[in-house]
Amino acid sequence: MSRRLLGVIAAAVFGAASVTGSVASAAPAPAPAPVKAIDFTGIVALNNCSGSLVRTPTAADSDPALVLTNGHCYEGGEPGAGQVITNRSSSRTFSLLDPSGSRSLGTLRATTLLYATMTDTDVALYKLSSTYADIKQRYNNTPALQLSLDHPTAGASLRVVSGYWKRIYSCRLDGFAYRVREAAWTWKDSLRYTSECNVIGGTSGSPVIDAATGKVVGANNTINESGGRCTLNNPCEVDESGKVTVRANIGYAQQTYILASCIAPGSVLDLNRAGCTVPRRTS
Numbered sequence: 001m002s003r004r005l006l007g008v009i010a011a012a013v014f015g016a017a018s019v020t021g022s023v024a025s026a027a028p029a030p031a032p033a034p035v036k037a038i039d040f041t042g043i044v045a046l047n048n049c050s051g052s053l054v055r056t057p058t059a060a061d062s063d064p065a066l067v068l069t070n071g072h073c074y075e076g077g078e079p080g081a082g083q084v085i086t087n088r089s090s091s092r093t094f095s096l097l098d099p100s101g102s103r104s105l106g107t108l109r110a111t112t113l114l115y116a117t118m119t120d121t122d123v124a125l126y127k128l129s130s131t132y133a134d135i136k137q138r139y140n141n142t143p144a145l146q147l148s149l150d151h152p153t154a155g156a157s158l159r160v161v162s163g164y165w166k167r168i169y170s171c172r173l174d175g176f177a178y179r180v181r182e183a184a185w186t187w188k189d190s191l192r193y194t195s196e197c198n199v200i201g202g203t204s205g206s207p208v209i210d211a212a213t214g215k216v217v218g219a220n221n222t223i224n225e226s227g228g229r230c231t232l233n234n235p236c237e238v239d240e241s242g243k244v245t246v247r248a249n250i251g252y253a254q255q256t257y258i259l260a261s262c263i264a265p266g267s268v269l270d271l272n273r274a275g276c277t278v279p280r281r282t283s
Contacts, residue, residue, distance in 0.1 A: 001072050001122075001182065001204060001222045001233065035211035038159040038168060040101035042145040043207070044094035044108065045163035049073035051094060052161070052207035053108070053135070054216055055144040056263050061133040064267040065144060067094050067108065067126040068256065069205030070221050071118040078118060081184045085116040086269060086281045090126060096139055101166035105139040114269045115262070119279045120188045121254040122221040124205075127267050145207060147260035148215040149275065152191065157211040160193075160220045160253070164202035170211075171197035180252050181244075182222055182235035191218045191253040192237075199223050199251045208253045218253035225249070 042053045044067055051069035072078045075092050079085060090113040095104040109129050116124035132144055152173055160169040171194045180190040191208060193199075199206070199220055208218035227248035228234025235252060237245045261275030271280055 035157055036214040038209055038211060039099045040097040041099045043097045043161050043163040046073060046094060049204045050163040050206040053144040054147050055132060056147055056260050062131055065128040065130055065132050065135055066267055068219060069124050070219055071116045071122045071124045073205045074116045074124050079116055082119055084279050084281050088113045097163055117279055118185045122187055123219050123254060123259055146215045147256055148217045149257050149260055151257060152210060152217040159209045159211050160197050160199060160206050162203040162206045169197040169199060177237040178240055179238040180235050181230045181238055183232040187254055189255060193251045197251050216256055218255050220253045223251035
């Protein structure tokens with residue numbers, strides 16, 4: 001999982017990855033979908049990970065704001081396989097970045113860990129002490145990123161925005177892994193990047209943004225670092241028949257629409273809402 005920072009050389013990570021490629025065809029290539037300008041608006045840095053200020057499409061400005069990151073970034077330690085944590089008191093802080101990523105606008109504070117797990121997905125969602133309106137008023141009208149309620153489409157242009165490293169990765173959604181297994185954890189229907197998103201330790205929890213819509217479709221969580229097979233920091237893919245595939249230096253993210261559908265008005269977690277398919281509470 002790309003929360004780990006050991007062996008990372010900071011000087012090697014600043015700048016943005018780019019997407020390259022060619023089409024071997026005599027026919028003209030289809031025009032690419034228009035992309036939105038993606039910067040560090042709504043991005044937060046944690047002490048060990050990255051994250052984002054997010055809202056659902058129906059959220060009110062008066063609702064408590066939410067921060068999204070990975071389950072393995074939870075301050076209480078990595079949830080065990082099968083463990084789901086809901087509505088737990090938290091006072092965790094997050095540094096809200098300015099659009100350039102060059103400075104912090106201020107500190108946001110959580111009141112509650114609404115949801116965290118590393119089972120089937122790898123997400124954590126915090127409720128803050130400030131509303132969306134409070135944050136706009138205090139911090140240069142900074143908006144939250146909108147969570148998509150739809151399953152993303154293969155081939156989409158993606159941006160992975162790391163608040164920890166102040167770096168934006170650009171790549172495409174290569175496809176979907178039926179299962180991704182890493183050590184004790186297994187994740188379902190994971191997003192697989194093309195190789196340009198060569199994420200590193202500290203990028204965990206970064207929002208994965210569809211560049212055509214500007215909406216969050218996933219939370220970046222891991223990469224196969226050295227070609228290992230299904231071990232820590234070396235995830236593998238497992239298909240419906242149980243066949244294992246190792247893709248060295250390929251990164252993955254976990255879809256977030258399955259969690260976005262669980263948020264009721266007032267930033268309340270409701271696991272019985274239509275479209276909410278995350279694992280249910282165990283602790």
